[in-house]
Amino acid sequence: DGGITQSPKYLFRKEGQNVTLSCEQNLNHDAMYWYRQDPGQGLRLIYYSQIVNDFQKGDIAEGYSVSREKKESFPLTVTSAQKNPTAFYLCASSRGQVNTEAFFGQGTRLTVV
Amino acid sequence: GDSVTQMEGPVTLSEEAFLTINCTYTATGYPSLFWYVQYPGEGLQLLLKATKADDKGSNKGFEATYRKETTSFHLEKGSVQVSDSAVYFCALSDRDNAGKSTFGDGTTLTVKP
Numbered sequence: 001d002g003g004i005t006q007s008p009k010y011l012f013r014k015e016g017q018n019v020t021l022s023c024e025q026n027l028n029h030d031a032m033y034w035y036r037q038d039p040g041q042g043l044r045l046i047y048y049s050q051i052v053n054d055f056q057k058g059d060i061a062e063g064y065s066v067s068r069e070k071k072e073s074f075p076l077t078v079t080s081a082q083k084n085p086t087a088f089y090l091c092a093s094s095r096g097q098v099n100t101e102a103f104f105g106q107g108t109r110l111t112v113v
Numbered sequence: 114g115d116s117v118t119q120m121e122g123p124v125t126l127s128e129e130a131f132l133t134i135n136c137t138y139t140a141t142g143y144p145s146l147f148w149y150v151q152y153p154g155e156g157l158q159l160l161l162k163a164t165k166a167d168d169k170g171s172n173k174g175f176e177a178t179y180r181k182e183t184t185s186f187h188l189e190k191g192s193v194q195v196s197d198s199a200v201y202f203c204a205l206s207d208r209d210n211a212g213k214s215t216f217g218d219g220t221t222l223t224v225k226p
Contacts, residue, residue: 006156033213042202042218043157087206090156098208099145104156 002027006091006105010060012113013078013085017047021108023091032074032094036060037088046089048050049074050096078110086112115140119203119217126193126224134188134220136177136203144205146170146179146186151200151219160201162190193224 004025009028013019025032025037034044045058049068063082068074074093080086090104120135131195138144145164149157161170166181175190186203 005184040221043216045213048213090131092157092214094214098142098206099162100206101147101159101162102214104149104158106156107154109154 004091004093004103004105006089006108008108009106011110013107016044016080016113018077018079019110021078021089021091021110023076023105024043024072025074025075025093025103026072027093027103028071029093029095030071031094033092033094033102034058034064034066034074034076035090035092037090043090046076085110115144115205115215117203117205117215117217119201119220121218121220123221123223126222128195128224128226129192130196130224131190132190132193132222134201134203135224136186136188136217138184138186138203138205140184140205140207142207144207146177147204147206147214148175148177148186148188149202149204149216151202152208153199157202193222195224196226198222198224 007022032050035045044060049064063075072110090107091105094102116139141202147162150160150162151157161172163170167220169178177188200221202219204214206214
């Protein structure tokens, strides 16, 4: 089955540590996105990539980094510079065209302990 | 820039009641419009979409009509079920914004038996 897979589902991080969230898709989509969702709030765009080896900052990129070395993969690193990283992180992909929908993974819940 | 404004929640209805969730948008181009649904602890799933003015998207008894004159895309369902309890997001994708999606803040719907 084609889809988008995020791992792990739950992640705990100690303060001062970097952690990397995985996102893989087998939909052959060009565009991939990372969103952050806080309780009771909407989605905020962290980074997006429309093609391999290229990515752009979204609205809240500070304290995060990404890479896009393969079409299928778009990992997100939450660095120690992110002051409030506890949140639900959603990865999505799309064909990158205006009239096409985004496909979402199941999300990773990150908690700082 | 683009923006989406949704009716604030939470919304609580009895089973078989009529549902309306309002959504209005601002966009510089000619966007496509979407409704997504999110069940607890999961990612978003596409519920329906419309790609041009006067189009009606429909799925699982839900409907929404793209109204360019009022810049609206209200979600409706004639008879809700307990299983419809979820968070609903209105979104747009705009050619002038490189096809990225802009999301509303989400509306939480609870349906009671």
